[in-house]
Amino acid sequence: MTTPILEVEDLTIRYRGAPQPAVQGASFTLGRERLGIVGESGSGKSTVGRALMRLLPTAEIGAARMQFGRTDLLTASERQMRALRGNRMSMILQDPKFSLNPIRRCGEQIAEACLAHERMSKRAAKDRALAMLEAVQIRDPQLVYDRYPHQVSGGMGQRIMIAMMLLAGPELVIADEPTSALDVTVRLEVLKILDGLVREKGIGLIMISHDLNLVRNFCDRVLIMYAGRVVETLDAAELDNARHPYTRGLLAAQPRIGGSRDPLPVLERRPEWTRPMEGTA
Amino acid sequence: MTTPLAIENLSMRFGAVTVLPDVSFEVAPGECFGLVGESGSGKSTILLCVSMLLSGWEGRIAIGGRAVRDMSLMERCRSLQMVFQDPYGSLHPRQSVRAALSEPVRIHRLGDVDARLEQVMTDVGLPVSFLDRYPHQLSGGQRQRVAIARALILEPSILLLDEPTSALDVSVQAEILNLLQRLRAEKGFTCLMVSHDLAVVDYMCDRFAVMQHGEITEILPRSAILPNAATHPYARQLIDASIAYENAM
Secondary structure, three states: OOOOOEEEEEEEEEEOOOOOOOEEEEEEEEOOOEEEEEOOOOOOHHHHHHHHOOOOOOEEEEOOEEEEOOEEOOOOOHHHHHHHEOOOEEEEOOOHHHHOOOOOOHHHHHHHHHHHHOOOOHHHHHHHHHHHHHHOOOOOHHHHHOOOHHHOOHHHHHHHHHHHHHOOOOOEEEEEOOOOOOOHHHHHHHHHHHHHHHHHHOOEEEEEEOOHHHHHHHOOEEEEEEOOEEEEEEEHHHHHHOOOHHHHHHHHHOOOOOOOOOOOOOOOOOHHHHOOOOOOO | OOOOEEEEEEEEEEOOEEEEEEEEEEEOOOOEEEEEEOOOOOHHHHHHHHOOOOOOOEEEEEEOOEEHHHOOHHHHHHHEEEEOOOOOOOOOOOOOHHHHHHHHHHHOOOOOHHHHHHHHHHHOOOOHHHHHOOHHHOOHHHHHHHHHHHHHOOOOOEEEEEOOOOOOOHHHHHHHHHHHHHHHHHHOOEEEEEOOOHHHHHHHOOEEEEEEOOEEEEEEEHHHOOOOOOOOHHHHHHHHHHHHHHOOO
């Protein structure tokens, strides 16, 4: 593996007032690769993503190490974090309807992001925004630039978000369920665009999802989380050979096209899954 | 046996926008019929029209040969029931499970409330002690079970399902799908299910209609999914995308 972009060791996150930590003892490294984090709702996968961006004002974040390039994310000041966010690390959220400003034109929002990160003229920012819209395969960038968010479809909105997030050339992109609000037919398109850009620019990608198919197809490695712990880490291609009963249970519970109609295997949860696993790769 | 659900020339407009131009299909007895298509294609609108939650439509919808428009509210509620997508939004937060389930029994004067409640809780696989819980004391899957119990307590002949599992995790989805399949085999009701997930449609449905812009492009049997036997370009695209999404590329 190339030099890691991100190293996390023994990450524990506890929301203020919560009896149990939301995430406990999570460790992973990320190179110039695509890492998937999967788990059910409440398993702590989004919390990990937000902790990396330090977007959890009401939580206590503790870790043995949380290093992003040369920055120590544990001790960085808010000022340092502001210089990082959107610039060297950015985040794509689930639903473009809620992440774009509804009363400003799409293109202006991208251009604003340019101006926030670099000193440049408005004209240059507009050109950058148009070029970025083209990079996410929008056929008529000028037309989309002048549209308001409610005038574009979900797939288009998510491409605009991707354009905005990749604009500053980040080293790390965290995508939190980037396509779950989209139709199946658009989902693949959007994922392919994201995938193409991430590969081309050598960005490290963390894809947070509950969808095993998506992670299998678009990631190199997968972390599986259960009740705030990482229960298993494995190569996406090896997902079918998962050893942990939780991962196997999740895979089996998924109905498949052309699959059998026998009752689907139901996950039997075991209390020992919440304890740290010893000696699994 | 009469057709449990027949829809003829259903059309629906919201102001100037025609949501459903002209929809016709029939569902066979005991069948589970799926409606798939992109968001905004009118799938859920059909369920709202069938259940008369929207009443401004034209055309004819009949359940067991009786037009739903001619049914009284009481008769309609006993003929059809609906399960919604979001179990967090479809149960009253300040009503206990007992209150939610006993209300329809009382309104329809069916008698022996307690026995019915116990029966329906057992049917959906929840402990009878859960009757005194409130929705916030239940998980998403348990809430959806309560929503199914509430729909089935009046023993309807038609069950309308609007994305019943898309707000749930795969592991919980499996439980709910198993439950629906088992109940359908036991009670013999007919289903009309909206879903965007073809794997779920393949698991649950016998036939399904692919919708686009309010029109049914094609009605296909379940067996047409894997070989992609669709002829309409949009239906082909949808099936292709779903298969590509599911298989490793």
